[in-house]
Each structure stands twice: as C-alpha cells, then as structure tokens.
Amino acid sequence: MDTYGMTPTVGAAGPGPLLAAVERLEQSPQADALIGLIRRAVRAVPLGPARDLLHGRPLGHPAHPLLVQIPLGTWLSAAVLDLGPGRCRAAHVLVGTGLLAAAPAAAAGWADWAELPPEQARTGLVHALGNTAAVALYAGSFLARTRGRTLRGKALAMAGLATAGAAGALGGHLAYRQAAGANHAEHVSHLVSDGWHPLGALTDYPLGRAARARLDGVDVLVVRQGEDSAHVLADRCAHMAGPLAEGEIADGCVRCPWHGSRFRLSDGWNVEGPATAPQPAFDTRVVDGRLEARLRHGHERHRHDGQRPSAA
Secondary structure, three states: OOOOOOOOOOOOOOOHHHHHHHHHHOOOOOOHHHHHHHHHHHHHHOOOOOHHHHHOOOOOOOOOOOOOOOOOOHHHHHHHHHHOOOHHHHHHHHHHHHHHHHHHHHHHHHHHHOOHHHHHHHHHHHHHHHHHHHHHHHHHHHHHHHHHHHHHHHHHHHHHHHHHHHHHHHHHHHHHOOOOOOOOOOOOHHOOOOOOOOEEEEOOEEOOEEEEEEOOEEEEEEEOOOOOEEEEEEEEEOOOOOOOHOOEEEEOOEOOOOOEEEOOOOOHHHHHHHHOOOOOEEEEEEOOOOEEEEEEHHHHHHOOOOOOOOOO
C-alpha cells in the first residue's frame, strides 16, 4: 500500500530465474563462431527440393513441430509401459521406433535453424543439443534392452524423456516467445482496411525495380511493370520480416535479402523457402496516372487464373 493506505503498489518482481537464464542465453555471443560454422555446414548439404520439404513449405507451416510428435509419442508410450510389468518387448520396440523417427525430425529442425537470426539461433542450438543428448540416452536404452539389461534400459529411457522434455520447453520458448517459424506477415490483413488506398503517381516508381511505399500504416513493396500496371506485396517477409524492397527482382519474383525466400510478384506465392507462408498481395489499378492498391484476401489470392499455382 502507498502512504495513504489506499493504492496497492506495483510489485518489483520480474522474470523468474528460469526465464532470466534463457534471456541471458539469447543475448550471449560466446557460441556465435560455432553457430556460424554449423550454419554453413547445414546450408552446404545438397538437399535440392528436399530442403523445402524439410522447411514444410508444402504444409504452409514448419514441418519440424509435426515430425517431433512421433519420437516424443513413442518414447512417452514406452515410459508408460516401463512403469508396468510384462511389457518389456513392446517398450523396446517403441524406443527403437522413436529413434528412427528422430532422424527426419532432426533434419527438419536443423534446416529451419540454419535460417534463424542470432538470438534465435543461440536458443535453438541449446535446444538441438538437448535433443541430441536425449537421442543418445535413448540409443543407450535401446542397446541395454537388446543386451537384456532391462533396468538399465528403463533408467536411461527415463533420463532421455526428461532431457527431451527440457529441450522441448526451450523449443516452445523459441517458437512462441521468439516467434521462430511464425508467419511474420500475418498481421497485415488485420491492419489494412478494405478498399482502395493511394500510393502516389505510378511514374514515381522505377520500372522493373523494387521500391518501398506506405499503405494504411503498412510498408509495401511496389514493382512497376509498365506504363499502366504494378505489383504490390507486403514488404516484410513472412519468414523473418526481411525487407523485400531491398531484394532482387528476377523471373517475376522477389528474393528476400535476408534468407533467400522467393515470392511471386503476381500473387505473393512462396515459390521457394525457407518461408512457408505466402506474402500478402494487393490488387492494383491506375486512375489518372496514380497507383492505387487494395488487399487481396486469401480466398481471392489466385482468382486471376482460377487455380492454385504450381510450386515452382
């Protein structure tokens, strides 16, 4: 209470020790050199089109959270069976199944991690190391069970489950607190009002080159196509909010300068990852030499050709 005994004072408590530790991790640059080496190694793997599959572009959101459900589910089921009698063989099979399923989940996680900014990459590295430790513990559990050392196998599995849980908590922080994998352009549809918005004289924009403008409080990319047309997309990349107006324009697409995602200018479709969501696109018109644009909603995105565009 204050001096007059009427108004409650605001508490001085801030982040707890666990959250404070994670926040210190985000800001600590000690592992940045290692992160750079691993990042280059992951990017150098010749995955081709499989890289977009690992990112989850065909799903429209990251694949890693989906893939991790299999090893976590099988390992949790094995733990339940380990607590009861007579289920050793079934638990053994579940531990092995989880180990097999961990491989694609890890591959998807590393592919996503390689395209994260420093603060997220630091948290993500510890998350990955925790998951690696969990896999090692489960591999030891599987080997012990194979050799008939059931109690040792159960103990290693329980340690693996606890480690995977801690690593999963860091993954949740990475996804929900740091917004890794989130659609960073989703807010545009909530900010831009319906109807046509002025963008100035069409001739103010360079022909065939990227330019930035402001529309109803949102930055947009404007690419003038000719004397009477232009393409307009939300400027901030859906992947990590990179500035598309600073990107390369080629083959009817814009490439994000930060992580290389490519979006089709005609409708914002993400033709190449790591972005998993398309870019908000705008209809355009020219009235008395002045460019106007209005937000194209999801159900209208591909109405010009009447079908969903191809992935390439």
